[in-house]
Amino acid sequence: MEQWNHTTTGFFLLGLFPPTKTGLLLFLLVVLIFLIAFLGNSTMILLIWLDHHLHTPMYFLLSQLSLMDLIYICSTVPKMAVNFLSGDNSISLVACGFQSFCFLLIAGGEGLLLASMAIDRYVAICRPLHYSILMNKRMCLLMIAMSWVISCINSICHTVYALCMPYCKSRIINHFFCDIPAMLPLACMDTSAYEYTVFFSTNLFLSVPFSCIMVSYGQVLYAVHHMRSAQGKKKAFTTCSTHLIVVAFYCVPFAYTYLRPPSLHSPEEDKNLAVVYTILTPMLNPIIYSLRNKEVLGAFQRVLGRSLSQKE
Numbered sequence: 001m002e003q004w005n006h007t008t009t010g011f012f013l014l015g016l017f018p019p020t021k022t023g024l025l026l027f028l029l030v031v032l033i034f035l036i037a038f039l040g041n042s043t044m045i046l047l048i049w050l051d052h053h054l055h056t057p058m059y060f061l062l063s064q065l066s067l068m069d070l071i072y073i074c075s076t077v078p079k080m081a082v083n084f085l086s087g088d089n090s091i092s093l094v095a096c097g098f099q100s101f102c103f104l105l106i107a108g109g110e111g112l113l114l115a116s117m118a119i120d121r122y123v124a125i126c127r128p129l130h131y132s133i134l135m136n137k138r139m140c141l142l143m144i145a146m147s148w149v150i151s152c153i154n155s156i157c158h159t160v161y162a163l164c165m166p167y168c169k170s171r172i173i174n175h176f177f178c179d180i181p182a183m184l185p186l187a188c189m190d191t192s193a194y195e196y197t198v199f200f201s202t203n204l205f206l207s208v209p210f211s212c213i214m215v216s217y218g219q220v221l222y223a224v225h226h227m228r229s230a231q232g233k234k235k236a237f238t239t240c241s242t243h244l245i246v247v248a249f250y251c252v253p254f255a256y257t258y259l260r261p262p263s264l265h266s267p268e269e270d271k272n273l274a275v276v277y278t279i280l281t282p283m284l285n286p287i288i289y290s291l292r293n294k295e296v297l298g299a300f301q302r303v304l305g306r307s308l309s310q311k312e
Contacts, residue, residue: 010092011167011183015083016176016271027084030275033283034077040286041066044296051299057140058124061117062289064144065246068106068113069282075102076177076278093163096178101159103177103278107254108151108205114247115209116143118216121243125236126223154201165189174267179274181258182267202258210251217244238293245288249281 016030017023048054048063076099083089091099123134162180168188175182181198184191217240224236253276290296 010090010171011096011178011186012089012172013080013083013091013176013178014172014174015089016080016275017084019084019087023084027081030077030279031081033279034073034081037069037073037279037283037286040290041070041282043300044286044290045070047296047299047303050303053295053302054299057120057135057137058117059295060140061113061120061144064113064147065110065117066286068110069285071102072106072278073282075099075106080176091178096183097159097163099178100162100180100183101155103179104155104158105148105151107277108154109147110250111205111209112147112150113144114243114250115212115216116147117243118213118247119143121239122216122220125220151205154205158198158201161194165191175271175274177274177278179270181265182270199259202254206251206255206259210247213244213247242288242293246281246285249284250277253277253281 017026044066045063048059079091079095079099083091120135120140124131127134158180162183165187166189167183167186169186171186173179173182173186181195184195220236220240224233224240227233227236253273257270257273290300
């Protein structure tokens with residue numbers, strides 16, 4: 001009979017790429033994407049902090065999105081890089097728990113934050129005369145705090161439960177970070193009830209924000225259609241389309257990965273999809289918002305101009 005070890009001190013991550021020349025090229029590509037994402041999101045946060053023209057609820061919410069994207073990539077990619085370069089795929093139980101917590105925290109918080117951004121645009125476009133009253137600083141901070149706190153509670157519950165499960169099978173996780181669904185097959189207990197909990201939690205954090213976003217932008221598009229100003233229509237449509245692109249990058253991979261029955265899951269497919277929302281999306285978000293937003297480009301020019309003038 002197989003002797004199972006109930007005392008788990010850590011795991012082994014299979015990683016994302018094989019130790020070949022092709023794997024090395026793909027690894028270097030991921031590192032490049034990581035650097036672009038890190039620089040882009042850091043720059044976005046710095047711009048919003050330094051330029052007073054961007055001290056509005058919309059950009060304050062956007063700075064939180066950039067912060068979440070930074071946590072996303074910094075909690076997964078560096079460890080994956082160290083494991084690939086060193087050839088040591090081990091990860092301690094504490095580090096695994098930290099990865100799971102950060103991933104769940106941002107996965108849930110980002111959906112709630114995107115819903116808050118949609119509400120902000122709804123008020124700005126559909127209730128412009130009441131915008132300064134409805135979307136004041138207190139309300140903005142409350143929406144941000146709720147996004148972090150609600151997601152944090154959910155993240156703590158799932159992470160603690162996952163780490164307390166007895167792992168007595170193989171300790172090899174077929175992923176490049178500690179994703180709880182990838183850890184469940186290693187448990188020596190029936191996890192079917194908990195899998196329903198994961199499904200319910202994921203569905204809740206996807207469906208509620210997504211419904212809120214769709215309702216908000218349905219009202220916004222109706223209001224845009226009846227605008228008389230062509231310039232106002234263009235600006236509102238650009239803002240909405242930019243946000244919806246980001247929403248699609250967030251919702252589609254998550255829904256396809258976590259809302260399918262376990263029998264339809266493929267570890268390799270799940271890993272590839274995880275690259276989209278943990279690596280590609282954090283890189284694309286600041287690019288999409290900066291290239292399609294004249295105010296962000298203007299802030300970059302102003303901050304850069306002030307920096308150059310101070311050096312002279």
